[in-house]
Amino acid sequence: MDYDIIIIGTGAGGGTLAYALADWGKKILLIERGGFLPHEKQNWSPEEVFDRARYKTSEIWYDRDDKPLRPGMNYYVGGNTKVYGAALPRFRQEDFGELTHRDGISPAWPVSYAELEPYYTRAEKIYRVHGKIGEDPTDPPRSADFPYPPISHEPYIEELAEKLKDAGLHPYHYHMGLDLNEQDRSLGACVRCNTCDGFPCLLDGKSDAHINAVLPALKSGNVTLLLNALVKKLHTNARGDEISAVEVERNGQTEMLQAPIVVVACGAVNSAALLLRSANDKHPNGLANSSDQVGRNYMSHHGTVAMAVNPTKRSDVIFQKTIAINDYYFRGPHYAFPMGNIQAVGKLQPGMLTADVAYVPRPVLKYITNHSCEWWIMSEDLPDPNNRVQLTRDGSIKIARKFNNMEPHRRLVETFKQDMRKAGYPIYIAKEVGIEFLAHQCGTARFGRDPKTSALNEWCRAWDVQNLYVVDASFMPSSAAMNPALTIMAMALRVGDYLRSTF
Numbered sequence: 001m002d003y004d005i006i007i008i009g010t011g012a013g014g015g016t017l018a019y020a021l022a023d024w025g026k027k028i029l030l031i032e033r034g035g036f037l038p039h040e041k042q043n044w045s046p047e048e049v050f051d052r053a054r055y056k057t058s059e060i061w062y063d064r065d066d067k068p069l070r071p072g073m074n075y076y077v078g079g080n081t082k083v084y085g086a087a088l089p090r091f092r093q094e095d096f097g098e099l100t101h102r103d104g105i106s107p108a109w110p111v112s113y114a115e116l117e118p119y120y121t122r123a124e125k126i127y128r129v130h131g132k133i134g135e136d137p138t139d140p141p142r143s144a145d146f147p148y149p150p151i152s153h154e155p156y157i158e159e160l161a162e163k164l165k166d167a168g169l170h171p172y173h174y175h176m177g178l179d180l181n182e183q184d185r186s187l188g189a190c191v192r193c194n195t196c197d198g199f200p201c202l203l204d205g206k207s208d209a210h211i212n213a214v215l216p217a218l219k220s221g222n223v224t225l226l227l228n229a230l231v232k233k234l235h236t237n238a239r240g241d242e243i244s245a246v247e248v249e250r251n252g253q254t255e256m257l258q259a260p261i262v263v264v265a266c267g268a269v270n271s272a273a274l275l276l277r278s279a280n281d282k283h284p285n286g287l288a289n290s291s292d293q294v295g296r297n298y299m300s301h302h303g304t305v306a307m308a309v310n311p312t313k314r315s316d317v318i319f320q321k322t323i324a325i326n327d328y329y330f331r332g333p334h335y336a337f338p339m340g341n342i343q344a345v346g347k348l349q350p351g352m353l354t355a356d357v358a359y360v361p362r363p364v365l366k367y368i369t370n371h372s373c374e375w376w377i378m379s380e381d382l383p384d385p386n387n388r389v390q391l392t393r394d395g396s397i398k399i400a401r402k403f404n405n406m407e408p409h410r411r412l413v414e415t416f417k418q419d420m421r422k423a424g425y426p427i428y429i430a431k432e433v434g435i436e437f438l439a440h441q442c443g444t445a446r447f448g449r450d451p452k453t454s455a456l457n458e459w460c461r462a463w464d465v466q467n468l469y470v471v472d473a474s475f476m477p478s479s480a481a482m483n484p485a486l487t488i489m490a491m492a493l494r495v496g497d498y499l500r501s502t503f
């Protein structure tokens with residue numbers, strides 16, 4: 001065999017695993033369906049990035065009614081972290097146990113927060129996470145301080161934070177992964193611009209899996225990166241208990257690649273689709289799917305973008321994603337169930353809205369965005385076996401999702417509206433995202449302790465196929481209500497340690 005390990009996908013999971021294994025001395029092949037995302041002026045153009053969807057795949061997926069949808073997926077080295085918002089929080093300690101929600105149970109993980117904690121600490125260093133201990137009452141215990149100091153609020157956000165504190169909340173500096181040195185700006189690549197969340201970074205200042213994991217891994221000399229290489233299928237031996245070959249399409253040719261360990265890290269939807277496509281005589285329902293859990297329990301958070309407008313106060317803020325609020329994470333005012341997290345999003349600009357409200361004249365949009373503050377309000381999506389990734393007859397991806405647990409989400413949006421009103425924002429425009437919000441996809445090959453109810457064991461190894469691992473957002477049995485990437489990265493580091501100690 002040419003390689004010791006094949007990792008398919010270079011995003012938060014696959015890229016971080018390659019980093020974790022790079023100095024092990026084994027030969028690692030990293031397979032990526034895309035190429036490097038180009039550095040170009042358009043990286044920071046709202047019209048190019050949002051209206052023209054310049055970096056998104058042109059693939060078409062389908063919803064449960066077979067209605068086509070264009071997924072906001074980004075197939076590049078670094079995966080979706082190339083355009084993500086770089087919010088890198090840990091899940092809460094309680095998210096690892098069972099939590100009762102209004103519409104059901106968020107199940108316990110086979111791994112405790114304490115077991116993952118050292119890997120969170122490592123991931124925060126690798127991905128340069130900034131933050132401050134002691135501000136957010138829901139913060140889990142930590143073995144080390146944040147590796148980088150909190151990113152300062154601009155005066156507009158500082159003033160708003162004080163008003164929210166007056167309203168009884170505990171706003172905190174959000175945990176962000178940026179190469180930003182506010183003591184000496186010449187020492188970091190980030191310039192705190194207004195085109196970060198959802199954009200690629202022209203300066204490589206965003207901590208993403210390409211810059212912080214794949215490039216350092218390549219420097220080791222042990223990692224080979226295969227670009228524009230689409231993995232079509234995984235083949236097994238005759239017994240069906242080992243992957244015997246990875247079928248790759250590259251430059252119009254099909255290649256069969258082999259390694260004793262194969263890691264799938266294509267993102268929760270594409271990994272499930274790949275396993276389902278790899279069905280064979282021994283695995284008629286899809287590879288590693290004797291539990292019938294592959295593709296099921298698809299989750300992607302419930303989200304609302306809320307724009308709070310104070311028509312008399314001009315916002316001069318450039319980088320506003322420095323503030324978040326968890327006061328309603330586990331319960332609300334006079335409400336016993338978890339509601340979720342609130343965090344500022346990247347500053348909205350007229351060019352980012354034109355696709356949504358083409359009928360509103362641009363000067364009006366400009367006035368609104370000059371007097372607004374924008375928020376991402378996020379609640380837990382509960383696992384439901386009927387919410388699932390499937391394949392259509394022609395092999396395309398279909399996502400069936402029926403929204404659950406929406407009442408606490410809408411209550412959270414409404415509760416925060418009252419808080420923002422108290423803070424001086426009388427206008428509040430809220431828009432719920434629908435099935436097209438795929439960014440926080442997870443759960444489609446859940447890990448667990450019972451092979452009958454989970455696809456992977458607690459080390460993310462497939463129960464049914466001994467040399468197959470899935471190391472991306474698929475493993476999550478619940479979605480919590482925090483951004484997922486740091487947890488995916490931490491789990492990849494944990495699986496890396498396991499592989500090193502086992503082989």
Ligand SMILES: Cc1cc2nc3c(=O)[nH]c(=O)nc-3n(C[C@H](O)[C@H](O)[C@H](O)COP(=O)(O)OP(=O)(O)OC[C@H]3O[C@@H](n4cnc5c(N)ncnc54)[C@H](O)[C@@H]3O)c2cc1C
Pocket residue numbers: 008009010011012013014031032033034072074075076077078079080081083084085086087088089197198229230231232265266267268270271274439440441471472473474483484485486488
């Ligand atoms: C606009 C946006 C903003 C976001 N903001 C945040 C944020 O602020 N904080 C946060 O925590 N999360 C955020 N996310 C989510 C975050 O990016 C994902 O949770 C994370 O990247 C998922 O990691 P992954 O390893 O599961 O998949 P990905 O990072 O998507 O990586 C999958 C990789 O596999 C490759 N691939 C797929 N199929 C194949 C195949 N068949 N063959 C070969 N290669 C393949 C892909 O090209 C990609 O490189 C955001 C996402 C988006 C889209």
Ligand code: SF4
Pocket residue numbers: 178179189190191192193194195196197199200201202203204205206207319
């Ligand atoms: S804010 Fe910093 S990291 Fe984000 S895009 Fe701008 S320069 Fe890059």
